[in-house]
Amino acid sequence: MITRVIALPETLDAFLGDQAKARGFASTEDYVRDLIERERDRETLRSALLAGAGSPQIGEGDGQYIEGLRKRVHGTAGAGRRSSSDT
DSSP states (O other), rough: OOOOOOOOOOOHHHHHHHHHHHHOOOOOOOHHHHHHHHHHHHHHHHHHHHHHHSSOOOSSHHHHHHHHHHHHHHHHHHGGOOOGGGG
């Protein structure tokens, strides 16, 4: 793992410590690492959304399309589930 050293004003350092503690992190380093990972994930999601928005439309999201999605979801997710009457 690479170590980085950054200089912070006292007010930001205090804020960082308070936030790390309030959010249950073991250290400020863990909190900063989590912030960076969340930003990376946000950028990845943003890139995927922009790529999807720029892709050609392949069909219309009408009622038939939505019903097909429902059938796929219930067919896949429902196979391993038990209803409350099964218990």
